Amino acid sequence: MGVTRRDFMKIAATSAAGAVVFAGCSIPEREFQIQSPVRIPEDVLAGGDAWYASVCRQCLAGCGIIVRVMEGRAKKIEGNPDHPLNRGKLCARGLAGVQLLYHPDRVARPLIRTGERGRAEFRSVSWDEALRELTQRLQNLVGQQAGNTVVIITGPLTGYRAEIVRRFARALGADHLQLATPDQTVVRAAQRRAFGSDFLVDFALEQANYVLSFGADFLGTWVSPVRYSRGYGDFRQGRPGTRGTLVHVDPRFSTTAANADEWLAVKPGSEGLLALSIAHVLVNENLANPAAIQALTAGAGPAAFNPFRPELVSDAVGVPPERIREVARAFGRTRPAVAIAGGVAGAHTNGTFNLVAAYALNYLVGSVGLGRPVRLVARPPYGDVPYTPNPATVSQWQALSSRLDTGRPRPVQLLILFDADPVYQLQYLGFEKVLGKAGYIVSFSTLLDDTAAYADLVLPAHTYLEDWGDEVTDPAPSYPVIGFQQPIVNPFYDSRSFFDVLLSLARAVGGRLQAELPWPNLREAIREGARQLHRSGRGSVQAVDFEAFWNGVLQRGGWWDTAAAVEAVPTPPSLPAQPPVARFQGDAREYPLVLIPFEPIGVASGGPLAGLPWLQAVPEPVTTLVWHTWAEVGPETARRLGLAEGDVVAVESPVGRIEVPVYVNLGMPPGVVAVPLGRGQRQYGRYAQGRGANVLGILAPLTDEDSGALAYAATRVRLVRTGRRARVVKFEGAVPPFGFEHERPVQVTRG
Amino acid sequence: MRLAQRQILRLGLIAGGLVAALIPLAVLGVVIVSAAGLPPAFLRPQVTQPIAFPHNVHVQAARLDCTFCHRNVATGAAATVPAVEQCMFCHQVVATERPEIQKLISYWQQNQPINWNRVHRLPDHVHFVHSVHVQRGFACSTCHGAVENVGKEGVQQVRPLKMADCVNCHRENNGPTDCGVCHY
Numbered sequence: 001m002g003v004t005r006r007d008f009m010k011i012a013a014t015s016a017a018g019a020v021v022f023a024g025c026s027i028p029e030r031e032f033q034i035q036s037p038v039r040i041p042e043d044v045l046a047g048g049d050a051w052y053a054s055v056c057r058q059c060l061a062g063c064g065i066i067v068r069v070m071e072g073r074a075k076k077i078e079g080n081p082d083h084p085l086n087r088g089k090l091c092a093r094g095l096a097g098v099q100l101l102y103h104p105d106r107v108a109r110p111l112i113r114t115g116e117r118g119r120a121e122f123r124s125v126s127w128d129e130a131l132r133e134l135t136q137r138l139q140n141l142v143g144q145q146a147g148n149t150v151v152i153i154t155g156p157l158t159g160y161r162a163e164i165v166r167r168f169a170r171a172l173g174a175d176h177l178q179l180a181t182p183d184q185t186v187v188r189a190a191q192r193r194a195f196g197s198d199f200l201v202d203f204a205l206e207q208a209n210y211v212l213s214f215g216a217d218f219l220g221t222w223v224s225p226v227r228y229s230r231g232y233g234d235f236r237q238g239r240p241g242t243r244g245t246l247v248h249v250d251p252r253f254s255t256t257a258a259n260a261d262e263w264l265a266v267k268p269g270s271e272g273l274l275a276l277s278i279a280h281v282l283v284n285e286n287l288a289n290p291a292a293i294q295a296l297t298a299g300a301g302p303a304a305f306n307p308f309r310p311e312l313v314s315d316a317v318g319v320p321p322e323r324i325r326e327v328a329r330a331f332g333r334t335r336p337a338v339a340i341a342g343g344v345a346g347a348h349t350n351g352t353f354n355l356v357a358a359y360a361l362n363y364l365v366g367s368v369g370l371g372r373p374v375r376l377v378a379r380p381p382y383g384d385v386p387y388t389p390n391p392a393t394v395s396q397w398q399a400l401s402s403r404l405d406t407g408r409p410r411p412v413q414l415l416i417l418f419d420a421d422p423v424y425q426l427q428y429l430g431f432e433k434v435l436g437k438a439g440y441i442v443s444f445s446t447l448l449d450d451t452a453a454y455a456d457l458v459l460p461a462h463t464y465l466e467d468w469g470d471e472v473t474d475p476a477p478s479y480p481v482i483g484f485q486q487p488i489v490n491p492f493y494d495s496r497s498f499f500d501v502l503l504s505l506a507r508a509v510g511g512r513l514q515a516e517l518p519w520p521n522l523r524e525a526i527r528e529g530a531r532q533l534h535r536s537g538r539g540s541v542q543a544v545d546f547e548a549f550w551n552g553v554l555q556r557g558g559w560w561d562t563a564a565a566v567e568a569v570p571t572p573p574s575l576p577a578q579p580p581v582a583r584f585q586g587d588a589r590e591y592p593l594v595l596i597p598f599e600p601i602g603v604a605s606g607g608p609l610a611g612l613p614w615l616q617a618v619p620e621p622v623t624t625l626v627w628h629t630w631a632e633v634g635p636e637t638a639r640r641l642g643l644a645e646g647d648v649v650a651v652e653s654p655v656g657r658i659e660v661p662v663y664v665n666l667g668m669p670p671g672v673v674a675v676p677l678g679r680g681q682r683q684y685g686r687y688a689q690g691r692g693a694n695v696l697g698i699l700a701p702l703t704d705e706d707s708g709a710l711a712y713a714a715t716r717v718r719l720v721r722t723g724r725r726a727r728v729v730k731f732e733g734a735v736p737p738f739g740f741e742h743e744r745p746v747q748v749t750r751g
Numbered sequence: 752m753r754l755a756q757r758q759i760l761r762l763g764l765i766a767g768g769l770v771a772a773l774i775p776l777a778v779l780g781v782v783i784v785s786a787a788g789l790p791p792a793f794l795r796p797q798v799t800q801p802i803a804f805p806h807n808v809h810v811q812a813a814r815l816d817c818t819f820c821h822r823n824v825a826t827g828a829a830a831t832v833p834a835v836e837q838c839m840f841c842h843q844v845v846a847t848e849r850p851e852i853q854k855l856i857s858y859w860q861q862n863q864p865i866n867w868n869r870v871h872r873l874p875d876h877v878h879f880v881h882s883v884h885v886q887r888g889f890a891c892s893t894c895h896g897a898v899e900n901v902g903k904e905g906v907q908q909v910r911p912l913k914m915a916d917c918v919n920c921h922r923e924n925n926g927p928t929d930c931g932v933c934h935y
Binding site: 031032033034035036037038039040041045046047048 | 798823826827828829831832833834835836837838858859862863864865866867868869872
């Protein structure tokens, strides 16, 4: 006597148990509802989408984005096809922006500290109460002539956003410090010296037939990766019959190295020496422009390059002399050729020199100037505002650190933070130990960050999809570009714009603050910049009426002036006769490996990117590792230390240690260990909390001698086994490879 | 009678076994019931609405066109129900003393949306685009029946609106019958 199918269905459909079955898998109740909104949404077509143009803020490149909005909700971010920087393309970070908007752990309302500093215990308060508290404190400081005890720390800013903070600080006599780790300071310093330009130059890879890259992981995360990836695509495949050659110089097997035709694994910090050696070959084999030789050597002539003969520097560089000659000849004979440099090549005590020496190669092969692949960018008519970010140097951070600690030369009574997380980003200075001594800490946050956990007042800041903004795009694609950021959606939580709050504080305090900051809100400040673009009568948007111009720039996501060009060819820099040698912290016998921290494509060291699960899950392209921090060693190092994948090691430097699992990367050269930046946060919501380790914490605070920026690849380490093992989370091996059938080949041609 | 006894016996056995079998069978439940010809999960019996809205008064007495309220029907996929604000265009002054209108006014004053109970619901894997059908000249009543005669009892579904129903109508009217026309 069995239960037939029909019996089962009858019973399931009519019995109480059946009701449970069907309730469990039925359609949710709200699916049977249809909602009458209270008000008629004038610009909303039900079921229809609207796309708004804006600026991406997930890194400093400033790509143009368009956002798909349906019924008031941002659904999808794409690259803006009109924007000259990225032309419709976008990277993983840009795409993940919606996850920031809808993050379940966003700071939803103002918070006041209830527990000890660092414990992240808060109670919610209203904006009125929060602003009353802040205004009161600011008024008291101004009344006591103690405005100079205020310190403002922000992320790198440009345009009117920078101007508002700059004026706010100036009116108070306060300090404004911009924080990013690692930042672009070395690249900027080197380009200022090499090309005489405050703006970064444009490397038009799409025009080149040969690219020689020194440490710049431009297909990964370096400076403006979408612009370079686009250029790289055309360089390889955009010109029928022509495929450019890419040679990458890097002590680590990076994404760019993996894509290169040839990868030169140099000894860390010797990139400049390699560039000079290449210059020697160019000069001695008549492949170099004579005028450039004179300028680069300050009149000393070709003989100045004699100390850099490949045979003489080969040991220091770690590349055989014949390889140096071959690369140099190919570089000199293929036109146009470009030498691009940055990233880890600049992360040493001789960083600026390394980059300048590499940039100088462009002069030797005549690649600099209008119509050439290395082009200077003209200044846009955007008013008297900061055009480039201005991150503080390590010594400035050390000074702030000791000022917090000792209260001298004057105490820090009020610390205001926005888009900067010194506890995490300045872990190498032990910033968290002194932060507690600040009088009062106010943090504007989207996700609660490691520094906000110490704050007395946490104010919910708009994400970039809810706020106004402007962006002096740098590097721009050979002509000036101003990006305009507009609110794509209404605020998702009870958040406000950091800049609007500064302006309202200025109004409330009055006096000099109010006089310095005449704008009612950020939007009006940006419109002032747009008015100047409008008055210039140049560029991609022109209109008689300003409002029409304003609509035009918002619709297109920005303003650019393709006709603006720098005609003058810059003067080549003079190279030092005695190249500086990279110094490292730690004794080479005690600490045999050089630590190369690198920024993976997903998370970044600072900002809320680590809090976004999509970015946690973006596989690092070479190793495919996700969701944690690891130490990447080559097979030789692994064999010598008896390490296998998954062995947990302590990465010990002279200043600290972190424990991470080992990943054996067949591409890693001996003598180096690479650790990704960007994890090991204590806060940043559920997806980032307590995941991996912060490699910044074990770096020695050595700096680039010229620019004062952190030399983040100048720390030596050793690996010590802990005896524990951990699973390395990776995409590699998760999908079985295709099984190709090996069949007898069929001859289809004669001969 | 012997048959009935056997069935009762079976019921007892089955009820006991069912609890253990619940979880793996839960997934099959909807499919099986649909296959047996019982009401599919997306068709519901008579639904009541938060406000007893009489279509007949608005169409016959007030002589409103369907698109006066369902303003998206000719331009988009969804016909859309009107915003409370639109009801209030008239009902600020019209019939304000009636209890059902009082309900409406209370939604408006409390700034609350009205959650109507959906009468016509197609499964998620089907895309029905109102504008295409309306622009081809089909009357709303072709699928929705004589809504203009429906009073406070509320609108009911009059056609099966299952795939066979759609495909038959498409065939009769030379409409496209490619899978991708609706399933995309």
